[in-house]
Amino acid sequence: MxxxxxxxxxxxxxxxxxxxxxxxxxxxxxxxxxxxxxxxxxxxxxxxPKTNPVLIKKLPFKKWEDVEGPTSFPILMYHSLMKSDDGNTLKIDPEEFEQQMKWLHDNQYYTLTTKEAYQVLSKNKAPSKKMVWLTFDDGYLNNYTEAFRILKKYKLNGTINYITSKLGSSNYFSVEQMKEMKKSGVIDIQSHTVNHINLDEQSDQQIKEELIQSKKWLDETLNQSTQLLCYPAGRYDERVQLIAKEAGYDFAITTDPGLATSDENFYSLKRVRINPGLDYTAFGAVITN
Missing domain, CATH: 1.20.5 (Single alpha-helices involved in coiled-coils or other helix-helix interfaces)
Known part of the structure; x- marks a missing residue:
């Protein structure tokens, strides 16, 4: 047992x-x-992706109204958004920029995309009597960290003109950030050439390389047909305009002061420079005057 x-x-x-x-x-x-x-x-x-599409109220083109005579609107010109006391007029305090965007929002301004801006000029139709086109030159990183954030907050559109040779530079936004902004529907990306050189001082061949290579890279990277050329430092001449058209751009913007109008050369559109020091009220006076 x-x-x-x-x-x-x-x-x-x-x-x-x-x-x-x-x-x-x-x-x-x-x-x-x-x-x-x-x-x-x-x-x-x-x-x-960090950002889902932002719902910005847009009016379908078929509902746009015909404009009697030439149509016109301000193309606002910005560069870097950062606090600065060095006297550089290309730098705007982000807090001032937000006040300006709040003014546009409060006063019900329609902010155009690149595609819409071209339609306004070429079709002589308008989605609103109060419209502006926000443009940012160069592609600084703070356009992503500041402008993108503020435009999303107020549901406004903007266009960034990118220098493609700056890709990988610490002060400029990346391809991933570029794609994120485009996917959001808030910002579209257009050409500011490859190297940001004075085009009117270059040979025809050099101009072609700057314009064609920039457009090709943007087209392939963002799966788009890049419409707009922004002249570096606003420098251009008749040769540059002709080559821009041959390269496939629909229109081009300068730094010449004034409103963009449908009866002017599409390859020399004027802009309104936004300088530092404009608060909510002062900015409103610039837009309405």
């Missing part, structure tokens, strides 16, 4: 040992899979 008791005890100990062994093996086998799963999730989170 004692032998049977001892035998059952030995069998029980063996069974408990086997159960413990297989439990430990199972734990070690599943742990790597848990770690791998975490890595996959982390990778997915990094590649998911």
């Amino acid at each position: 004692k032998k049977w008791i001892w035998l059952l005890s030995i069998i029980l100990v063996i069974e408990l040992g086997l159960v413990g062994y297989f439990y430990v093996i199972k734990e070690f086998q599943t742990e790597p899979r848990q770690v791998a799963s975490t890595k996959v999730i982390s990778h997915i989170e990094k590649t998911v």
Whole structure:
């Protein structure tokens, strides 16, 4: 009898040992899979776009009204959005910029996309009697961190003219950020050439390379047909205008002061420079006057 008791005890100990062994093996086998799963999730989170499309109220083209005589509107010119006391007039305090965008929002101004701006000029139709086109030159990183944020807040559109050779520079936004802004529907990206050189001082071949290579890169990277050329430093001549048209651009903007009008040369459109120091009220006076 004692032998049977001892035998059952030995069998029980063996069974408990086997159960413990297989439990430990199972734990070690599943742990790597848990770690791998975490890595996959982390990778997915990094590649998911940060911004969903922003719902900006847009009027379908078929509902636009005909304009009697030449149509005109201000193309506002911005560059960098940052606080500065160095006297550089190309830098606007982000707080001032937000006041300006709030004024446009409060006064129900329609902000044009590049496509809409071209339609206004070429079709002589308008989505609103109060409209502006916001443009930002160069492609500074703060256009992404500040302008994009503020435009999303007030549901306004803007256009950034990018210098393609600046890709990878710390002060300029990246391809991923560029694509994020485009996907949002808030900002579209257009050409500011490859190297931002004075085009009127270059040979015909150099001008072609600057314009064609910039457009090609933007077209392929953003899966678009780039419409707009922004002349570096506003420098252009008749040769530059002709080559811009041949390169496939629909129109071009300058730094010449004034309103853009449908009866002027589409390759020398004027703009309104926004200088530092304009608060909510002062900005409104610039737009309405």
